[in-house]
Amino acid sequence: MLGYQHGDSLAHRLDPRTKLAVQLTFAVAAFAHTDPRGLAVLTVVTAGALASARLSPVAVLWGYRFLLPLLAAAVLFELVTLGPPWLDLAAAVDPLLASYRTLLIVAVAAGYVRTTAARESRAAVQWAIPGKPGRLLGAGVGLVFRFLPLLRRDLAAIRDAERARLGDERPTRERLQTVGAAGLRRAFARADRLAMALSARCFSWNATLPRIRFRAVDAPALALAAGLAASVLV
Amino acid sequence: MSTATDSVDLVGDEVAVNLVRAALLAALMGAFAFVSFPNPLNPAVPVTAQVLGVFLAGIYLGPAWGGFAMALYVLAGVLGAPVFSGASAGLAEIFGPTGGYLLSYPFAAALIGAVVHGVNGLVDPEGVSLPRLVGAMTAGTVVIYALGIAVYWYYLDTSLVAAIVGAGLVFVPAEAVKMAAAIGIVRSDEVQAT
Amino acid sequence: MLELDGLTHEYDGARAVDGVSLTIPDGEFLVLCGPNGSGKSTLVRHLNGLLEPDAGEVLVDGTVASEDPVAARTTVGMAFQEPRDQFVAATVGGDVAFGPENLGLSHDEIDRRVEAAIEAVGLDGREDDRIETLSGGERERLAVAGALAMEPNHLVLDEPFTGLDSPARERLLARLRDLHADGTGLIVVTHDLRDVLHDADRVVCLADGEVVVDAGPEAATEELTEYGVRVPDR
Numbered sequence: 001m002l003g004y005q006h007g008d009s010l011a012h013r014l015d016p017r018t019k020l021a022v023q024l025t026f027a028v029a030a031f032a033h034t035d036p037r038g039l040a041v042l043t044v045v046t047a048g049a050l051a052s053a054r055l056s057p058v059a060v061l062w063g064y065r066f067l068l069p070l071l072a073a074a075v076l077f078e079l080v081t082l083g084p085p086w087l088d089l090a091a092a093v094d095p096l097l098a099s100y101r102t103l104l105i106v107a108v109a110a111g112y113v114r115t116t117a118a119r120e121s122r123a124a125v126q127w128a129i130p131g132k133p134g135r136l137l138g139a140g141v142g143l144v145f146r147f148l149p150l151l152r153r154d155l156a157a158i159r160d161a162e163r164a165r166l167g168d169e170r171p172t173r174e175r176l177q178t179v180g181a182a183g184l185r186r187a188f189a190r191a192d193r194l195a196m197a198l199s200a201r202c203f204s205w206n207a208t209l210p211r212i213r214f215r216a217v218d219a220p221a222l223a224l225a226a227g228l229a230a231s232v233l234v
Numbered sequence: 235m236s237t238a239t240d241s242v243d244l245v246g247d248e249v250a251v252n253l254v255r256a257a258l259l260a261a262l263m264g265a266f267a268f269v270s271f272p273n274p275l276n277p278a279v280p281v282t283a284q285v286l287g288v289f290l291a292g293i294y295l296g297p298a299w300g301g302f303a304m305a306l307y308v309l310a311g312v313l314g315a316p317v318f319s320g321a322s323a324g325l326a327e328i329f330g331p332t333g334g335y336l337l338s339y340p341f342a343a344a345l346i347g348a349v350v351h352g353v354n355g356l357v358d359p360e361g362v363s364l365p366r367l368v369g370a371m372t373a374g375t376v377v378i379y380a381l382g383i384a385v386y387w388y389y390l391d392t393s394l395v396a397a398i399v400g401a402g403l404v405f406v407p408a409e410a411v412k413m414a415a416a417i418g419i420v421r422s423d424e425v426q427a428t
Numbered sequence: 429m430l431e432l433d434g435l436t437h438e439y440d441g442a443r444a445v446d447g448v449s450l451t452i453p454d455g456e457f458l459v460l461c462g463p464n465g466s467g468k469s470t471l472v473r474h475l476n477g478l479l480e481p482d483a484g485e486v487l488v489d490g491t492v493a494s495e496d497p498v499a500a501r502t503t504v505g506m507a508f509q510e511p512r513d514q515f516v517a518a519t520v521g522g523d524v525a526f527g528p529e530n531l532g533l534s535h536d537e538i539d540r541r542v543e544a545a546i547e548a549v550g551l552d553g554r555e556d557d558r559i560e561t562l563s564g565g566e567r568e569r570l571a572v573a574g575a576l577a578m579e580p581n582h583l584v585l586d587e588p589f590t591g592l593d594s595p596a597r598e599r600l601l602a603r604l605r606d607l608h609a610d611g612t613g614l615i616v617v618t619h620d621l622r623d624v625l626h627d628a629d630r631v632v633c634l635a636d637g638e639v640v641v642d643a644g645p646e647a648a649t650e651e652l653t654e655y656g657v658r659v660p661d662r
Contacts, residue, residue, distance in 0.1 A: 002323070003316055006556050020325075027329045066320035070331060073400060074390040094391035102330050102389075109324030113314040118518045121313035135245075136253055136302070137309060143257035144264065144310035145518045148317060149560050151258070151265040159269070172271045176415035179269060180286050181424040184294070187258040188425065190513045194258070195251040197514030199478055200506045201527040201574065202498055203250055205243040208529045208538060210522075242498045242531055 263287030264317025292346025301344030334385025505575030565596025
């Protein structure tokens, strides 16, 4: 699983806004140039992005392996025909290019995920969306990062208890219901305590944002983002 | 005291409670992504509990905060919280073939919340009639699949039939199971709505 | 100084706190004890304006707590039970910064407070650690740090020793002694006096929402056993 890791790679030192700009413009450029030449150029950009995050392509593929059957299915569905000539290579080209494009976008995004702390992301959200909506989204995103591991453990414990008591024999609906109800009950109990704790620590609308600032290293990355954006217009 | 306390604009208790519940529901949905069950109708495609999270968000948090909870889920995932299926994360998910499903969740939860609660404040979900709950979740499911299939189809350049079969029909029976589970949860007394 | 005058709190008609009057001077180490359900946790939530009295009032340095919650919450810091459910960020440093950020302080001031609070609880060097990696005792100390970063005059700890083994309790207690020596008032809520009795300046015991014991530690010990409070063996 790919997640944030503390580190000092080039990508770690970039401002989160820069990294988001590169990702977004990269994705748009990939859609605009889903042809062999465009994708070849973007492959080079992807390699650079991965290197700057010190992330290996193999790790990315492994982290997103669940995507592969889905992409393969799309290609196969067009490749195989239900009658002669059985294989239609020409029809499979477009889905193949689209699938490859997906992998490139995934790899660039993985660089962001690996090198950006939740705190920085939260600051970027509040920078991009000012006012109360930004504050609620920023604070909420921080809480999702914080509580995901706790709730995951809750669910695992609920399932273990269930399995020990009732085995794996019961119908899916009943099991979903048990896990869902117990998970929701625990989440709401945590929420009530957490809300109290937020209030005790003066949860406010006009809080200071975590420090984010553009530095010299951001300049080439922002130029890259600008280049990607411009490529869409060409 | 070194702090000028009158410049601090506190978030009200009610908003704080709703925000926290929305965030924890979004996190719960992320935790659901790790939980898969054998699909009774098609063992090859396991059922993940995620769409159950969309149902519960609309039913328990209502249209505004339920929709907000799902927006948080998507945003946190885009920013790197491993909440999407297969514990993945990142902006690529939105730009991927299954991005349509993700983008549909806030709308689906808001719609479910609006049908269950109406638009004038929240009601106790336990008192909502069965047809209304089923209708709400069916409408939500339609929104999810309409967007999900459309994006999958556009994105992968397949034929529309391939998209409807590959991204829709194989999953739909499992959604009925999740609806039944959601109804069971609402009726079970186990979860306090307020 | 904290002044409670006839403080009363009801849940659905039942009196959890029933006409309590107390004066807590700055710098006092007060232990608030009593059996489960005696109203301890409800009482302390009035000290920083998290709850509104049904009758009576709470004054924090002369101001009604619920009328100026920001002043009350920066004067009375609070570490609740279940510390896991009161952390808002993924990392140690990020969490401690939450309170000062809400106060809208400058980045330099936030950094200074975070560093001081983390050092005061002995978690220095752990700023970038993820909260899931902390032990039970470290989590409790982190909760204390989160409250300390508000630079309160009084620190309330609700059942801080629950679930801690004896070395962890001793480490926490050592930090609390240091804080007390530096002039921070402590209000420790507990149903088990063994850990703190000899350090306390004063022991207040609640039963059914009323004060039944209010004395120095020596005198209090005599009266306490009859209220189901565990006292140290001698």
